[in-house]
Amino acid sequence: MGRxxxxxxxxxxxxxxxxxxxxxxxxGTEAPFTGKHYETRMAGTYVCAGCGKELFVSxxxxxxxCGWPSFxxxxxxxxxxxxxxxxxxxxxxxxxxxxxxLGHVFEDGPKPTGLRYCINxxxxxxxxxx
Ligand code: FE
Numbered sequence: 001m002g003r004x005x006x007x008x009x010x011x012x013x014x015x016x017x018x019x020x021x022x023x024x025x026x027x028g029t030e031a032p033f034t035g036k037h038y039e040t041r042m043a044g045t046y047v048c049a050g051c052g053k054e055l056f057v058s059x060x061x062x063x064x065x066c067g068w069p070s071f072x073x074x075x076x077x078x079x080x081x082x083x084x085x086x087x088x089x090x091x092x093x094x095x096x097x098x099x100x101x102l103g104h105v106f107e108d109g110p111k112p113t114g115l116r117y118c119i120n121x122x123x124x125x126x127x128x129x130x
Contacts, residue, residue, distance in 0.1 A: 004097040024122070030068070
């Protein structure tokens with residue numbers, strides 16, 4: 001299955017910083033409470049740090065206390081995949097356009113969605129509303 005944005009690992013390594021590469025391409029997780037968008041409250045859009053696809057909007061961001069940026073829903077399409085790694089059953093969230101790892105979605109979010117998209121800051125770039 002092809003993706004809209006396909007690059008070699010060498011290209012990704014060149015374009016992303018080390019932490020972005022580790023999270024997006026190697027499914028890493030940033031340490032909690034350390035990411036640069038954990039406490040971002042400005043109005044705007046969060047796009048994929050790998051390919052620029054719009055993924056989340058500030059109006060859906062909420063303070064979950066979990067240490068990572070948390071959203072009640074995605075802005076549009078995201079890819080979700082069952083993840084059995086690390087002895088847990090989780091749902092991984094990926095960018096549909098470049099396949100980059102974003103984080104996981106859990107069913108303990110606020111109403112009405114009941115969802116918490118728990119997303120690494122390193123996977124996101126913030127574009128403030130103009
Ligand atoms: Fe992407």
